[in-house]
Amino acid sequence: MHNDIAQILVSEQEIKEICVKLGKQLTKDYQNKNPLLVGLLKGCMPFMADLSRQIDLKFEMAYMSVSSYHGGIASSGDVKIKMDLDISIKGRDVLIVEDIVDTANTIVTIIELFKHRGAASVKMVTLLDKPDGRLREYQPEYVGREIPKAFVVGYGLDYNELYRNLPYVGVLKPEIYNQK
Ligand SMILES: O=P(O)(O)OC[C@H]1O[C@H](OP(=O)(O)OP(=O)(O)O)[C@H](O)[C@@H]1O
Numbered sequence: 001m002h003n004d005i006a007q008i009l010v011s012e013q014e015i016k017e018i019c020v021k022l023g024k025q026l027t028k029d030y031q032n033k034n035p036l037l038v039g040l041l042k043g044c045m046p047f048m049a050d051l052s053r054q055i056d057l058k059f060e061m062a063y064m065s066v067s068s069y070h071g072g073i074a075s076s077g078d079v080k081i082k083m084d085l086d087i088s089i090k091g092r093d094v095l096i097v098e099d100i101v102d103t104a105n106t107i108v109t110i111i112e113l114f115k116h117r118g119a120a121s122v123k124m125v126t127l128l129d130k131p132d133g134r135l136r137e138y139q140p141e142y143v144g145r146e147i148p149k150a151f152v153v154g155y156g157l158d159y160n161e162l163y164r165n166l167p168y169v170g171v172l173k174p175e176i177y178n179q180k
């Protein structure tokens with residue numbers, strides 16, 4: 001698997017440091033609130049597991065499965081809810097946890113939905129932000145690392161459902177895409 005990676009963009013060590021830093025900030029900012037962390041599956045999984053253990057507060061966690069990348073490396077622009085939340089977010093301070101913001105189609109759609117459902121506040125924390133990929137205007141409140149406009153895999157991020165288990169974030173070798 002590691003042989004398919006051309007370049008590591010965010011190392012395992014850097015990811016650990018990002019989780020510690022964001023965890024401290026969120027602990028401070030949500031001190032007197034009762035936040036609900038909402039992870040957007042599947043990509044959020046490793047980040048949510050590591051980040052949540054760095055937040056020194058009592059909070060609930062919930063998950064929603066959304067997808068707009070139907071295989072390959074291009075957003076369809078069509079955000080599908082594959083599994084919805086199992087709790088009400090009415091009146092809650094929601095913190096969405098994501099692995100990446102790219103076009104921002106996913107996050108803008110979900111924020112609109114959560115506001116419509118009556119959340120008291122909706123903010124987001126993302127491990128990666130790719131500002132050059134934007135198709136919609138959006139600035140995440142909490143960002144681990146900005147990255148350039150390249151398709152990345154690892155630490156939750158997939159290519160055709162593979163590579164999510166890489167412990168770092170990297171760029172695939174071009175021949176991997178060309179095999180299809
Ligand atoms: O800003 P955008 O261009 O909308 O891209 C961001 C979304 O893309 C990925 O999800 P994907 O649709 O690939 O589903 P997954 O989490 O199951 O991999 C990622 O986890 C974000 O949810």
Ligand SMILES: Nc1nc2[nH]cnc2c(=O)[nH]1
Nearest residue numbers: 102150151152153157158
């Ligand atoms: N795996 C992966 N999914 C994404 N979704 C939006 N951008 C990306 C990306 O760079 N890699």
